[in-house]
Amino acid sequence: MATVAIHNGYRLEEGGDTLRFKPFGSWIIRNLTEVEKTLSGFTMPKSSAPVVIDLSDLEKIDVAGAWLIHRSAKKFAAANHPISFESVGRAARILLQEVAESDRPSIPPEPAPSKAFTLVEDAGKSVISSVGDVRRLTELIGSMAAIGASMVRRPAMLRFTPILYHLEQTGVRAIPIVALITFVIGAIVSQQAIYQLRDFGAEQLAVNFVGIVILRELGVLLTAIMVAGRSGSAFTAEVGAMKMREEIDAVRTLALDPIEVIIVPRLTALVIAVPLLTFIGNLSALTAAAMVSFFYGGVPIDLFIEQLRDQVDMINFTRGILKAPFMAIVIGLVAVLEGLQVEGSTDSLGKRTTASVVKSIFLVIVIDGIFVLYYAMVDG
Amino acid sequence: MAINPRAIKTTGYLLEAQGLTVGFGPVNIIENLDIQLKRSEILGVVGPSGTGKSVMMRALIGLLPRRGGRIRYFGRDIDKLSLSARRKVERRWGVLFQHGALFSSLTVKENVQVPMREHMDISQELMDELAELTLSMVGLAPNAGAKLPSELSGGMIKRAALARALALNPDILFLDEPTSGLDPVGAAEFDELITSLKETLGLSVFMVTHDLGSLYRACTRIAVLGGKKVMVEGDLDTILAYDDPWVQSYFHGNRAQTVQVQMAEEDKALV
Numbered sequence: 001m002a003t004v005a006i007h008n009g010y011r012l013e014e015g016g017d018t019l020r021f022k023p024f025g026s027w028i029i030r031n032l033t034e035v036e037k038t039l040s041g042f043t044m045p046k047s048s049a050p051v052v053i054d055l056s057d058l059e060k061i062d063v064a065g066a067w068l069i070h071r072s073a074k075k076f077a078a079a080n081h082p083i084s085f086e087s088v089g090r091a092a093r094i095l096l097q098e099v100a101e102s103d104r105p106s107i108p109p110e111p112a113p114s115k116a117f118t119l120v121e122d123a124g125k126s127v128i129s130s131v132g133d134v135r136r137l138t139e140l141i142g143s144m145a146a147i148g149a150s151m152v153r154r155p156a157m158l159r160f161t162p163i164l165y166h167l168e169q170t171g172v173r174a175i176p177i178v179a180l181i182t183f184v185i186g187a188i189v190s191q192q193a194i195y196q197l198r199d200f201g202a203e204q205l206a207v208n209f210v211g212i213v214i215l216r217e218l219g220v221l222l223t224a225i226m227v228a229g230r231s232g233s234a235f236t237a238e239v240g241a242m243k244m245r246e247e248i249d250a251v252r253t254l255a256l257d258p259i260e261v262i263i264v265p266r267l268t269a270l271v272i273a274v275p276l277l278t279f280i281g282n283l284s285a286l287t288a289a290a291m292v293s294f295f296y297g298g299v300p301i302d303l304f305i306e307q308l309r310d311q312v313d314m315i316n317f318t319r320g321i322l323k324a325p326f327m328a329i330v331i332g333l334v335a336v337l338e339g340l341q342v343e344g345s346t347d348s349l350g351k352r353t354t355a356s357v358v359k360s361i362f363l364v365i366v367i368d369g370i371f372v373l374y375y376a377m378v379d380g
Numbered sequence: 381m382a383i384n385p386r387a388i389k390t391t392g393y394l395l396e397a398q399g400l401t402v403g404f405g406p407v408n409i410i411e412n413l414d415i416q417l418k419r420s421e422i423l424g425v426v427g428p429s430g431t432g433k434s435v436m437m438r439a440l441i442g443l444l445p446r447r448g449g450r451i452r453y454f455g456r457d458i459d460k461l462s463l464s465a466r467r468k469v470e471r472r473w474g475v476l477f478q479h480g481a482l483f484s485s486l487t488v489k490e491n492v493q494v495p496m497r498e499h500m501d502i503s504q505e506l507m508d509e510l511a512e513l514t515l516s517m518v519g520l521a522p523n524a525g526a527k528l529p530s531e532l533s534g535g536m537i538k539r540a541a542l543a544r545a546l547a548l549n550p551d552i553l554f555l556d557e558p559t560s561g562l563d564p565v566g567a568a569e570f571d572e573l574i575t576s577l578k579e580t581l582g583l584s585v586f587m588v589t590h591d592l593g594s595l596y597r598a599c600t601r602i603a604v605l606g607g608k609k610v611m612v613e614g615d616l617d618t619i620l621a622y623d624d625p626w627v628q629s630y631f632h633g634n635r636a637q638t639v640q641v642q643m644a645e646e647d648k649a650l651v
Contacts, residue, residue: 029510029549033501040503062549063581067513068506091582098580102516107523344530347485 009035011057019049019081021072024057027065039068044079051076056087066095070103136337143259144267144333151264162265163272170231170266171273178226178277179284185222186214186285190292203297207304210289211312216320219282221368224327227274228360232335235266236356239339240349248340267332274328278321323371327364334360393452394419394552394584395440400449402432402439408447409435411608417552422578422585424595427605428626433588434478434556436605440586441475441554454551471499473552474545478560480537482529488515488540489525495547514543519573535566542573546581553577555587559594567591568646571598592631592639 009027013020027035053073055061061069073083088096113121151157193206239262242248251258286308293299299307338356342349395417402410409432417423425433438444440451442458451458453469461469482491492511496502502510515525518539529537538558545553558574559567575598578585587599595602596616603613604627612622620631630636 029496029500029502032506036502036506040505063513063517063546064506064510064549067510071509094580098517099513102513104512104516104522107526345484345528 007038009038014045014049017049019045019051020054021051021076022054022057023065023069024059026060027058027068028060028062029064032064032068035068039072042072042075044075048080048082050082050084052084052086054086055089055092058089058092061092061095063095063099066092066099070096070099133337136341137333140259140263140333140337144264147257147260147264157260158268159261159265163268166266166269167273169234170227170269171276174227174230174273174277175280177230178223178281181226182214182219182222182281182285183288185218186210186288187292189213189218189285190289191296194293194297204299204307206297207289207293207299207307208311211286211308212316214285214289215282215312215316217368219285220278220320220323220327221364223278223281224274224324224331224364225361227270227277227328228331228364229357231270232331232360233353233357235332235335236339236342236353237349239263239336240342240352243340243342244344244349263332263336266336267329270328270332271325274331275321275324278324282317282320319371319375323368326367326371330363330367331360334363392419393417394454395586396452397440398450400436400439400451401447402435402444403447408608410439410605413449413605413609415440415603415610415613417584417586418601419584420578420582421600422574422587422598424599424602425586425588425605426590426595426602426630427611431605432608433605437554437556437586437588441473442470471495471548472550473554474548474550475554476538476541476545476556476558478557480529480541482537482541482544484529486528487525488520488527488529488532488543491529491540492525492543492547495544499548511543511547514546515540517577518543518546519569534561535570538562538570539573546577549581551582551584553583553585555585555589557589557591558587559589559591564593564642567593568597574598592636593642596639596643 009023009025009031011020011022011024013022025031051073053069055069077083085096147157190206190210193209194203197203197206197209239248242262248258248262251261290301290304293304294301335356338352338359342352393416395415397413397415400410400413400415401408413436415425415436425436427433435444439446454472456465456469458466458469482488483494486494489508489511492514493507496507496510500507512522512525516522520536520539520543524532524536524540529540532540538561542558553574555574559570562570571594574585574587577583585598587594589595599616601613601615602619604611604619604622604624606624606626611624612619612627619627
């Protein structure tokens with residue numbers, strides 16, 4: 001007599017010298033979770049009895065169901081059971097045929113290298129990419145210099161409309177946020193200076209301190225960081241999207257130089273905009289300082305202005321604002337370089353934009369440090 | 381062809397839209413449009429540029445809001461379904477976008493597995509096998525699965541996107557310009573692929589197209605859009621006999637004659 005074992009989705013009947021594998025119910029992808037679990041825990045009978053795959057109780061089947069039946073049949077065959085099919089409906093036959101035709105050995109994925117190996121590999125890769133960054137930066141600076149030289153000879157090459165457009169985007173539209181940030185920081189620094197100097201009875205010296213620190217360092221640094229976050233990221237995303245959509249290649253095939261068409265207008269706009277924004281930032285921070293001195297320190301505004309004029313030399317302002325064009329060039333170059341390295345995926349666009357902002361803010365601070373060293377040496 | 385015999389309520393159509401109106405701003409792109417999709421047919425939607433073929437398809441799959449009209453899938457009005465019932469209906473259709481719309485940061489195989497992973501509770505092993513199987517069915521080489529979409533050619537992108545659309549064994553397949561951007565040979569192969577998949581998988585296909593070849597080769601019924609409505613629908617002969625200047629120039633112009641010659645040659649080659 002036949003012994004019957006019922007599992008999720010199929011019955012196994014052992015009787016005489018044959019084994020009947022009878023799937024039942026709906027073998028469609030939505031229902032296969034349980035079936036797959038029991039099938040994977042299936043142990044092959046030890047005998048090599050012929051197996052009949054009987055589809056008479058099968059109600060519905062789709063590609064995924066056909067695949068599981070096909071896979072079970074393959075497993076039986078691999079264990080030396082002769083296979084035969086019974087009661088295969090038209091739909092099931094077409095699907096089983098299609099599945100058998102499409103079955104092919106999959107290419108095994110490359111074995112993952114060991115952790116230690118990946119660590120060394122990653123370290124190597126980042127060194128190589130930093131070296132590449134330096135090389136690409138040198139290349140870009142070189143071609144910019146060449147274009148700059150030819151522009152001195154032919155100023156008509158300078159594209160005014162795009163420069164004006166980018167001036168509006170990176171300059172005019174950045175005014176509110178730059179003014180706000182420098183105002184708030186100016187107020188904070190001023191309050192701290194007054195508070196700390198009050199114990200020594202030297203509140204009026206706060207004006208000297210605040211004036212110098214804003215004009216020399218804070219104004220330009222904050223402006224450059226804001227511009228790096230605002231325009232640097234925008235440049236990287238724009239150039240990166242243009243790269244992804246082959247627009248940069250298109251520019252090249254139209255016998256135009258992408259550096260001249262895409263990069264020079266953006267960089268020119270930045271070099272003009274950042275010093276102007278720095279000036280606005282300085283004014284805004286000093287206004288905040290004056291207001292804090294008046295309300296918190298009790299220094300009248302006219303006294304503040306007088307003190308500022310007497311004690312804070314013009315040299316502080318020029319030394320601060322002199323840094324701005326250098327920072328602008330670095331922000332622009334980093335943004336464009338990262339943008340040009342975007343590859344096909346949206347993923348790389350995101351990574352490059354992040355890298356652009358992080359690198360340019362880092363470099364802005366490094367440049368500031370270099371200037372501080374330089375000024376210290378000059379002043380002796 | 382009763383592969384997945386599912387209860388069809390009230391009407392015999394898989395998809396039925398009545399009085400569909402979609403527009404942007406002050407203009408209605410399509411107005412009071414009726415269209416149906418029957419079981420196991422390949423419906424080709426054609427029409428001059430700007431008549432709202434893609435707009436209609438996007439409204440049918442719920443990507444664009446409607447200004448009016450009712451849409452029934454499998455006999456059920458989708459406005460009356462709960463959110464979860466709607467999601468279930470949505471899983472029964474697959475969409476192939478004009479440019480593939482593969483997720484660019486995932487490999488081809490991972491792209492195919494996205495719907496399985498999100499909607500099914502099956503093991504990674506089975507997902508790998510099914511993805512491999514689907515990629516093989518749409519005619520991609522075994523090494524294509526590990527590639528990123530940016531490394532594929534135009535034809536391979538279409539096939540990979542088709543594999544993703546087929547991942548959940550849909551009943552309805554929406555195709556937006558499936559052969560655009562393919563060379564004539566690639567387009568013909570793609571048409572054959574759609575026809576054979578329709579046969580084996582019991583699909584019903586809703587195809588927006590510009591390609592005369594697809595209309596001749598693959599479609600079992602054609603709807604011509606014009607004047608914000610379906611101007612005429614029926615089999616190829618009905619359309620060819622229809623008296624409208626655009627239809628006449630489209631189906632009887634130089635281009636159409638070239639396609640007819642090609643078809644005749646392909647038939648000969650088959651014999």
